[in-house]
Amino acid sequence: MGNWGSMDTKDGELLARYRDGQVEALEQLVLRYRRPLFGFILNTVEGRDDADEIFQEVWYKVIRKSHLYKQKNFLGWLVRIARNTIIDRARKKKADVSLDAESESSGPLVQVIAGTGPDPGERLDSGELGKRISMAVDGLPHDQKEVFVMRVQAGLPFKEIAHVQGVSINTALARMQYAIAKLRPILKNDYADLCAQRTGRATA
Amino acid sequence: MKCEKRERQILLAQSGELSAAAAREIEEHISQCPHCSDYRNSLEAVFAASGEALLSGVPSDRALHRIKIAALNHEDPQPITLFRPAVLALAAAAALVIAVGFWTMLPTGATSTTGDDLDTIIMMVQYEDAEEVATPAADRRKSVRELADELLSMEGFAVDEFSENEWFTSDEELPATGLRSRSNPDSQPRTCV
Numbered sequence: 001m002g003n004w005g006s007m008d009t010k011d012g013e014l015l016a017r018y019r020d021g022q023v024e025a026l027e028q029l030v031l032r033y034r035r036p037l038f039g040f041i042l043n044t045v046e047g048r049d050d051a052d053e054i055f056q057e058v059w060y061k062v063i064r065k066s067h068l069y070k071q072k073n074f075l076g077w078l079v080r081i082a083r084n085t086i087i088d089r090a091r092k093k094k095a096d097v098s099l100d101a102e103s104e105s106s107g108p109l110v111q112v113i114a115g116t117g118p119d120p121g122e123r124l125d126s127g128e129l130g131k132r133i134s135m136a137v138d139g140l141p142h143d144q145k146e147v148f149v150m151r152v153q154a155g156l157p158f159k160e161i162a163h164v165q166g167v168s169i170n171t172a173l174a175r176m177q178y179a180i181a182k183l184r185p186i187l188k189n190d191y192a193d194l195c196a197q198r199t200g201r202a203t204a
Numbered sequence: 205m206k207c208e209k210r211e212r213q214i215l216l217a218q219s220g221e222l223s224a225a226a227a228r229e230i231e232e233h234i235s236q237c238p239h240c241s242d243y244r245n246s247l248e249a250v251f252a253a254s255g256e257a258l259l260s261g262v263p264s265d266r267a268l269h270r271i272k273i274a275a276l277n278h279e280d281p282q283p284i285t286l287f288r289p290a291v292l293a294l295a296a297a298a299a300l301v302i303a304v305g306f307w308t309m310l311p312t313g314a315t316s317t318t319g320d321d322l323d324t325i326i327m328m329v330q331y332e333d334a335e336e337v338a339t340p341a342a343d344r345r346k347s348v349r350e351l352a353d354e355l356l357s358m359e360g361f362a363v364d365e366f367s368e369n370e371w372f373t374s375d376e377e378l379p380a381t382g383l384r385s386r387s388n389p390d391s392q393p394r395t396c397v
Binding site: 018023026027030034035038039042043048051052053055056059060063064129130131133134137148149151152153157158159170173174176177180183184187 | 220246254256258259261262274275276
């Protein structure tokens with residue numbers, strides 16, 4: 001990719017510049033949001049190849065629909081496009097999912113999305129604690145996992161998460177509370193170490 | 205205030221979505237409430253551990269390259285979409301033209317009203333009644349009779365001597381009626397083997 005301008009430039013301005021013909025402006029946006037967006041996609045779908053494809057598809061849609069951008073939070077818009085793209089792909093795969101697998105608590109579409117998560121054993125640089133956490137995250141109901149990933153991995157505020165999911169901010173907060181409540185017991189014996197690590201990083 | 209609500213405020217404070225005054229208030233509460241203090245600590249621990257446990261990374265260079273190519277080739281940032289008003293109006297106009305075309309191409313009878321249909325049926329019935337007088341069978345019979353009359357008159361017989369029944373009792377009787385014998389009374393009647 002090319003040279004990148006100031007990171008302070010607002011997303012809306014960069015998009016406007018792209019519409020005026022400056023391709024570098026779009027490249028800047030891609031680089032700015034590649035980590036949080038790709039992280040969200042990677043933790044929602046199966047495998048890096050799929051994540052790569054969806055990442056591309058999201059930006060193709062941004063290119064085609066750049067004139068529709070009116071939100072304040074560009075990352076929220078990206079995540080919303082990514083989420084819709086993932087749902088569309090899951091719908092296409094839905095035919096392959098046996099109806100017998102449908103549980104009472106969640107529909108087949110949710111299972112297709114939630115069931116395609118990566119194998120915790122394949123995660124990179126994960127220690128024992130990391131594996132336990134990732135397994136616990138994968139075991140969360142889809143809506144809760146989505147809120148958790150959007151908050152932790154993509155760094156979206158709850159207001160934006162609620163907008164992406166099409167729910168109230170209280171619902172988004174409640175989902176996060178449930179997710180935290182399920183993950184807390186796993187970390188019970190590791191609090192001290194983690195807090196020490198955090199304190200060490202903060203003072204460093 | 206219930207701790208559940210405080211937990212939500214802690215979450216909002218952590219995401220930076222609380223006002224400065226509300227953030228100060230919750231900090232004061234945390235300093236006095238062991239439950240909320242423990243919740244905040246566990247929240248931070250979960251975030252720290254999950255941040256490392258969750259998959260992270262960047263898209264491949266190939267994906268970034270393809271996006272760049274798409275961005276370069278994108279000449280019209282506002283492509284024609286199916287739901288733009290101008291496109292919808294154009295589609296509606298085209299549909300109208302096609303519909304009118306089909307309407308004009310339809311046969312008149314198919315487009316007439318019930319009254320017109322009735323008139324047409326009456327005309328057809330009347331025409332059939334008129335035709336009944338001169339059906340093809342009657343025409344054939346008439347022309348055969350005229351031919352026979354002509355032949356008889358050529359042979360010197362009076363046409364009135366023969367009744368219609370003699371001519372048309374059956375197809376096989378026609379030659380056996382003795383036309384030859386009548387035309388040539390000297391000759392013997394032909395006998396069929």
